[in-house]
Ligand code: SF4
């Protein structure tokens with residue numbers, strides 16, 4: 001359930017029309033400056049995925065199930081025969097990739113989708129809260145009516161997940177929202193309903209973390225550094241990973257325990273501070289000019305009444 005409120009696209013356009021760009025900008029600066037001080041509240045029941053790359057056979061059933069669950073077309077090869085996306089894209093919220101090093105080092109499949117970060121960079125970057133964290137499940141959702149298509153979230157996500165349509169004047173963002181529409185109907189996410197090996201499973205994050213640690217304990221030497229990616233990385237993510245190869249090789253960067261948004265927000269705050277004074281001065285200047293124009297108009301009106309002549313302003 002969403003509880004926060006911010007500017008909608010309609011409100012933004014109304015602000016611009018009524019008061020000019022600087023006032024709308026100042027309103028935005030105000031919203032983000034306040035938010036920068038706030039911490040993200042913990043969701044009631046954080047839901048997520050556990051993907052164990054050592055169990056994945058690369059069958060791509062989960063890719064097909066993701067398309068079906070989200071009513072998106074298959075991203076097929078040149079002959080149109082096989083599901084063959086090369087990366088996440090506007091139709092592909094879930095992709096299986098293969099890491100295959102030279103020599104005898106082990107290869108690995110990897111499933112990539114949104115990580116459902118505890119402190120999501122995409123949401124921290126969005127000026128209008130079009131991306132937000134559901135307070136019940138912690139799933140990072142997108143609300144189209146708030147999105148102005150600035151694509152800032154594609155830069156602030158440390159995992160390069162959100163994708164935009166590049167055509168049209170009202171572009172849509174695409175990313176995994178943990179099949180929230182299915183969860184609302186009591187169904188599991190599409191990808192976790194079909195995996196033949198149990199490589200990807202769904203559940204509350206605490207239970208998934210326990211299961212990951214159980215697998216590490218029961219299988220000495222099987223998992224890289226006996227570590228669960230996402231337990232603390234980037235401040236913690238609701239989608240967790242186990243792997244036999246280094247996580248960086250699978251496209252999961254070493255981000256450290258501090259969430260990227262915290263770092264971003266510190267920089268944003270400085271940028272807003274830098275822009276806040278000129279914006280405030282500009283708004284003040286516009287107000288003074290409007291006041292002077294009104295005074296001149298009144299003067300001209302009086303003169304016209306007394307002399308019958310209309311002076312040029
Ligand atoms: S992985 Fe990227 S898109 Fe997904 S919640 Fe984290 S920051 Fe947002």
Ligand code: SF4
Pocket residue numbers: 065066067069070093094113175176177178179189190191192
């Ligand atoms: S949870 Fe749903 S949208 Fe996300 S990867 Fe799985 S099937 Fe796709």
Ligand code: SF4
Pocket residue numbers: 055056057058059060061062063096109111194195196197198199200
């Ligand atoms: S369905 Fe399971 S085994 Fe097949 S590619 Fe997806 S995660 Fe791997």
